[in-house]
Structures are given as C-alpha cells and as structure tokens.
Amino acid sequence: MSAEQGDPRHLETLDRDLARYSRLETATAYISRPMVGPGFALVFVFLAGIASLLVFGQTTNSIIVAVAACLGAYMALNIGANDVANNMGPAVGANALTMGGAIAIAVIFESAGALIAGGDVVSTIAKGIIEPESMGTASIFIWAMMAALLSAALWVNLATWIGAPVSTTHSVVGGVMGAGIAAAGFAAVNWPTMIKIAASWVISPVLGGAIAAAFLWLIKSRIIYRDDKIAAARVWVPVLVGIMAGAFASYLALKGLKKIIRIDFPIALMIGLAIGGIVWTIMIPTIRKQSEGLENRNKSLKILFGIPLVVSAALLSFAHGANDVANAVGPLAAIVQASQSGSFTDAVSIPFWVMIIGAFGISFGLFLFGPKLIRMVGGQITKLNPMRAYCVALSAAITVIVASWLGLPVSSTHIAVGGVFGVGFFREWDAERRIKKARLAMPERTQYAPEERRRRKLVRRSHFMTIIAAWIITVPAAAILSGVIFMLINTAMGQAS
Numbered sequence: 462m463s464a465e466q467g468d469p470r471h472l473e474t475l476d477r478d479l480a481r482y483s484r485l486e487t488a489t490a491y492i493s494r495p496m497v498g499p500g501f502a503l504v505f506v507f508l509a510g511i512a513s514l515l516v517f518g519q520t521t522n523s524i525i526v527a528v529a530a531c532l533g534a535y536m537a538l539n540i541g542a543n544d545v546a547n548n549m550g551p552a553v554g555a556n557a558l559t560m561g562g563a564i565a566i567a568v569i570f571e572s573a574g575a576l577i578a579g580g581d582v583v584s585t586i587a588k589g590i591i592e593p594e595s596m597g598t599a600s601i602f603i604w605a606m607m608a609a610l611l612s613a614a615l616w617v618n619l620a621t622w623i624g625a626p627v628s629t630t631h632s633v634v635g636g637v638m639g640a641g642i643a644a645a646g647f648a649a650v651n652w653p654t655m656i657k658i659a660a661s662w663v664i665s666p667v668l669g670g671a672i673a674a675a676f677l678w679l680i681k682s683r684i685i686y687r688d689d690k691i692a693a694a695r696v697w698v699p700v701l702v703g704i705m706a707g708a709f710a711s712y713l714a715l716k717g718l719k720k721i722i723r724i725d726f727p728i729a730l731m732i733g734l735a736i737g738g739i740v741w742t743i744m745i746p747t748i749r750k751q752s753e754g755l756e757n758r759n760k761s762l763k764i765l766f767g768i769p770l771v772v773s774a775a776l777l778s779f780a781h782g783a784n785d786v787a788n789a790v791g792p793l794a795a796i797v798q799a800s801q802s803g804s805f806t807d808a809v810s811i812p813f814w815v816m817i818i819g820a821f822g823i824s825f826g827l828f829l830f831g832p833k834l835i836r837m838v839g840g841q842i843t844k845l846n847p848m849r850a851y852c853v854a855l856s857a858a859i860t861v862i863v864a865s866w867l868g869l870p871v872s873s874t875h876i877a878v879g880g881v882f883g884v885g886f887f888r889e890w891d892a893e894r895r896i897k898k899a900r901l902a903m904p905e906r907t908q909y910a911p912e913e914r915r916r917r918k919l920v921r922r923s924h925f926m927t928i929i930a931a932w933i934i935t936v937p938a939a940a941i942l943s944g945v946i947f948m949l950i951n952t953a954m955g956q957a958s
Contacts, residue, residue, distance in 0.1 A: 498829040502538050505825050509534035509818045516814045522800035525603060530818060532610040533793035537822020538830070539617040540629045540789055545571060545827045546834030547626055547877035548777040548857075551850035554839025555763075557770045560832055566771070567778045567831075568824040574782025575820035578713075590634055591641030593805050595649035602805040604950045605644050606792040609636030612943035613788075616935065621830060624837050624924075625931035628872035629788045634658055635939030637792070643944035644951075661864075662932055665875035668863065670883025673856035676701070677887050680848050685759060691752050694765055699744035701851070702769045707737020708858040709776045715862065726866060733862075766847035773854035780858075781873060782823065787811070790819035838878060842928075843885030843920045853880035878928060885920035892919065 513530035517523050549563040558566070596602040613632035620627040634655075641649045680701070687693040711733030714724045724732070748765060755761035794815050799805040839845060845853075857876050864871040 506534045529796040534822045536614040537789035537819045538826035541823040541826025542830035543621045550835045550838025551853045552774040554845040555847045555850035557767045570778035571782035572820045574779040575786040578783035590637045591649045595645035599799045605640035608640040608943045608947035610792045612636040616939045628874040631935045632939045633788045635936035636943040639940030639943030640947040643947040665871040666879025669860045669876035669879035673852040673880035673883040674887035676852040702744045703737045703741025706740035707733040710736040712858040763847045786819040790815045849884045856880040888919045
C-alpha cells in the first residue's frame, strides 16, 4: 500500500465520494419510482395490441383492431385506477382492510365479475346515445368509436391525476355523443336518453347519500346511543347484515348475473328477501357468540361490522366487474364486429379475448394506480369507521335496486361517493344537533366562534367542490375532446386515402 493510499485524508475523501454516490443512487431510485407504474401500463397496452393481432389474424383491418385493442386496454387501466376506488375506499378508510388486502380482493372479484358474469350480448354502445345508421359507413363508425374510447380514457386519466372520482360510464357516454355529433350532427343524438343520464348526475349521489345517512341514523339511534351497546348490537347487527345480504342478492341477480340467467325485478326482490332472511337467522347466534366478552363501548362495535364490510366490498367489486367492464370493451367490441363483418347497426357480442383485456386492464390499473383514489375516497372526504363505511356499501346496492325499479340510469361512482358525502353531512348535522341540545341543558357552556365552527366541519369542502365540478363537466369535456379527436382522425384518414 502506498503512503498516499494509507493517508487518512485520502480515506476521508473516498468516504465522501462513496457517500455522494450512495445519495446519487437513492435520488435515481426516487426519481425512477414514479415511472414504474406507467412503464408496466405501457407494456400491458402494447401486449393487448399484439394479442389482438394474434387472435384477429392478418386481415385488411387487423391494424385498426390492434389500435382499438390498445385504446380499450388504456381505458380499462383508467377504470381500475379510478372507478374501483369507490368500492374499496370506504373499507380501507375504516381500517377494515389494508391497502394490499383491498387490492387483492378487488383484483380477484373484479376479474371474476368481468369473466363470469360480464360479456352479456349488449346493444351497440352507440345505440341509445346516437343512431348508428346516421354514421353512414362502417369506417366512420369505427373512427367515432375510437375517438370515444380515447377521449373517455384521457378524461378519466386526468380525473385520476387530480384526485377526482368520476363516472367512467358518463365519460364513455360523453365520448360517443361527441363523436356522433362530429360525424353526423346534433340530430344524431338521442336527446331524451341524454336528459335521463344528466338527471342521474343529481339522482345518483343524492339517493346514495340519503340512504347511507338513513342507515347511519339507524345505527346511531338503535345501537351507538344506547346504554347497553352490546345488547343492542346483538339485536340490530343481524338485521343489518340480513338487509345487506338481501340487497346484494337482489343487486347481483339484477345486474351481475345477466350472462348466466335472466331475472326480472320481482323475482330478484324475492331472491333478496329469501337470502336476507336466511342470513339474518344465521347471524343471530354468530353475533351473540362474537360479542361475548366485548366491552360496552363504540370500539367494540367496529369488530362486529368488520367482516360484513369486507364481504360487501368484495360483492361490490364483483358486480362492478360484471357491469362496468363494458365501458372499456363495449366500443372495442363494436369496432371488432364492424371490422369483421362491416355491420355496425346490429347487437354486439363481446368476444372472450376482448373481455380478458378489459378484466386484466381493470386489475392492473387498480394495482398500479388505484391507491391514490382509494385513500381519497376512504379517508380524505370525511373520516370513516366500519359502521359508516358499512352504510356507504349498503347504500350502493340499495340505490341500484331502487334506480332499476324506477328505470333510471345511475352511476356506481356517484352513488358510492354520494354515500360518503351523505355519511359526512349527517355526522355534521348530528354533531350540531347534539351541541345545541347540550347548550340548552347547560347554557353556561362556551359558544364556538364562527371560525372554530368552520374548522369543525366533518366534510372537507375543497374535495366536495372538486368532485362536484368534475362530475358536472365529465360528459361535456369528454364530448368536446371526442369530437376534436374524431375530426383529426377523419381528416388524417381522408388525406391518407
């Protein structure tokens, strides 16, 4: 060893250089981490396009189908990143599920719902919103569907980035409407249907919030505010779990099992009543045994609601996968059929390989990008515990049943987030009511200043305003974006030909 190498000053310099190199590695890892998700997503989109080429074969329209498959995969990723948070957010926010557990359950049940109960023969995604016959040719129809897919995916991507849970159904509806207007004018749009969809912007969250608040009132008045909470829970928790089981049985019979068997509304209600009664009977001894030794406090009640909340989140994911996967693959299936047969006015049967792209895309989107919206819905709008989250999940199933009975189109996103708002605003009202009651009993108590009362609001107003604004502009924003994209595609294809 030379004298220079043995010099302590040389060793200190070497240590400093190694420390700098270590910091450089840490900084590089920190910077590259945000790119991991988009990188995997890009690989999935690319693989979806390759898979479509292998399945569809080498035909004149194979490249078009491959591009459409990439767009469908991109849309499915965004549905997983945004929409699934509505089912899992309350359970995570209530600490009934960890983030990893929520993602695992959602991936399994979303995929199962999509592959087992999804893929029913559906009418063309354009039907009901625009008249496909007004498109003129299959080529125009294909460009319109591509524009609708891309615009909806871009809008949901933007909403996820800013932290706003929006309706992917409404995004696709807006995309189809915008492309239809750009292709065939305003007369091509079925405006009565669009008015119904616009009405659902109000009906979905208000109904979901009202039902969630009503169940929270029931839990508070019949269990939480009772002197013997455990005794009250032994009576009412089996009833609530029975209602949940019946509601989800009817919900799945109506919405989640259409591919397997057709069930009309009265039969679905009878199925729900029967299963609800069976579950209520089973839960009476189960809750009695589970509540043995529990202290007479609110914390003990959270234990009794934990498992029902997890089950409800899983069932919501199954129903969501069965229904909302069509938002991603419906336009793709229409493009595939129009490319194969040239027909774009008949009913569209979704091929199995298209369903796989939708199911896997939703799962990957949830895994890679879902935690942001799950945290926002579960904990940043209002504070949730198992009882409050249970009310949100239950309101989602019941609201869909009521809307089906009334024949109203509703959004699962708006219902779930509306339920969270309903729970939060009910807590504000209930807290204010109890404060007023306490003041009447003890007038000498200190009055809160207006600033202090604003700080005590239990729903974050900034999130409330952001989400409402995003809901209002979803359809027009997706429509404008889709119209612009369609005109660009149509112009480019016209010049190419």
